[in-house]
Amino acid sequence: MNDADRLIARLAEAQRNVFTRQQALTAGLSRSALQRRVASGLLVPVGTTTYRFAGAELDWRGQLLSGLFDLGMAALVTGRSAAALHGMDGFAEGPVEFLVPRSRRSRLTAGRVSSTLEIGPLDRVVVDGLRATSATRTIVELAGRVSERELGNAIDSACRLGLTSPVFLRQRLDDLGRQGRPGVATFDRVMESAGVQSWLEREFEHLLRSSGLPMPRRQRVYRRDGRHVARVDCDFEPWPVIVEVGGRRGYLSADDRRRQEHRRNELQLIGKIVYFFTTEDVVETPGYVISTLRAALVAAA
Numbered sequence: 001m002n003d004a005d006r007l008i009a010r011l012a013e014a015q016r017n018v019f020t021r022q023q024a025l026t027a028g029l030s031r032s033a034l035q036r037r038v039a040s041g042l043l044v045p046v047g048t049t050t051y052r053f054a055g056a057e058l059d060w061r062g063q064l065l066s067g068l069f070d071l072g073m074a075a076l077v078t079g080r081s082a083a084a085l086h087g088m089d090g091f092a093e094g095p096v097e098f099l100v101p102r103s104r105r106s107r108l109t110a111g112r113v114s115s116t117l118e119i120g121p122l123d124r125v126v127v128d129g130l131r132a133t134s135a136t137r138t139i140v141e142l143a144g145r146v147s148e149r150e151l152g153n154a155i156d157s158a159c160r161l162g163l164t165s166p167v168f169l170r171q172r173l174d175d176l177g178r179q180g181r182p183g184v185a186t187f188d189r190v191m192e193s194a195g196v197q198s199w200l201e202r203e204f205e206h207l208l209r210s211s212g213l214p215m216p217r218r219q220r221v222y223r224r225d226g227r228h229v230a231r232v233d234c235d236f237e238p239w240p241v242i243v244e245v246g247g248r249r250g251y252l253s254a255d256d257r258r259r260q261e262h263r264r265n266e267l268q269l270i271g272k273i274v275y276f277f278t279t280e281d282v283v284e285t286p287g288y289v290i291s292t293l294r295a296a297l298v299a300a301a
Contacts, residue, residue: 004028005037012053016062020069021049047109060093063110064130067098070109075100076124077132078141079112085127086135089157090150099133099141114141118176135163136172143173144183151183152190152202166191201233204245204282204289211290213297216243222270229266239300242267242274243293245282273300 007027012019024034037043043051047070052058058066064077077085079097096111105115123137133141135158142154158164170191178184201218208215216234223229234243264274275296277289 004033009053012056016065017052017056017058018046018050018062018066018069019052021051024051048107060096061128061130063096067096067109067111067113068131071098071100071107071113072104073131074104074119075107075131076119077127077130078114078138079145080142081111082127082132082135082138083142083154085130085132086138086158086163087161088135088138088154090153122172135161136169139164139169140173140176140181140187142183143187144181148186148190149202149206151186155190156202200245200279200282204234204243204277207282207286207289208293211294213290213293222267222272224266224270229270230263232267236297239297240272241293241296241300242272244274244276246276246278 004024004027008019008024008029011023011027021034025031029037034043038045038051041054044054046052046058046063046066050066050069052062064081068075068077076082076099077097078099080091080095081097083091084093084095098109098111098113099119100107100113100115101119102115102117105113107113119133119137123134125132125134132138139151139154139158142151146154155166155169159166173181173184173187205215214236216236218234219231220235220237221228221231232242233245235241236243267274273296275292277292281289
């Protein structure tokens with residue numbers, strides 16, 4: 001390994017094990033020397049303009065960086081890939097998706113590449129050293145590509161993480177243009193509940209639909225003797241059954257626990273039966289949730 005090879009190796013180590021053809025040439029390798037190293041197996045092509053050293057595998061972020069190198073400085077990670085980078089609920093690492101200006105749509109790389117007429121300054125962020133679409137633009141790009149459930153989870157978690165807001169989401173979609181854009185109707189339906197339903201509440205409703213149980217009335221307010229008693233998550237009227245979903249009760253302080261139990265007692269005084277399911281119940285033991293709720297409705301009837 002000569003000086004050029006060592007320089008490229010150090011560069012690749014700082015770039016998630018990937019480097020470009022131009023970086024290799026700048027480091028001192030000739031085109032023929034680069035071709036000989038590929039032919040011998042020392043270097044392995046990754047994308048259209050990128051390489052790695054044999055034995056140096058690329059992780060998911062390395063694959064994304066390779067794609068950005070192939071597509072040029074105007075390219076951004078987007079879609080499911082950007083949603084995973086931003087930490088949005090329900091989006092795992094693995095997909096490789098990019099967005100490029102329409103003028104660069106002829107460029108190729110491994111993964112899915114889509115193009116657009118407009119990428120504004122507000123649409124660009126850097127996450128973990130990777131250029132990506134902002135959370136707002138990521139959600140706009142997800143509309144029409146993912147299910148209504150997944151889109152709802154993306155919007156809810158992005159708002160919860162402080163990455164965007166319902167107002168800004170609507171404004172950016174209007175700015176980019178609604179006409180002809182896929183997923184606008186789905187986006188509007190989901191946005192009707194943005195800031196009201198949490199990811200967990202959506203998961204609970206999906207569970208109800210899949211099991212054939214009746215859908216509840218959402219966010220109902222109860223009063224007693226002219227006083228506000230509670231706003232409840234799910235009211236199964238005409239059955240006197242109320243369901244609340246949330247995190248572990250063990251995380252509540254003593255004061256929080258007292259307020260919760262006072263609230264439960266007030267609801268029971270007006271004839272309601274309150275059931276509580278944790279995140280773990282809904283996600284890990286959905287059968288328990290369904291069987292308990294079905295039994296509760298039968299008993300109340």
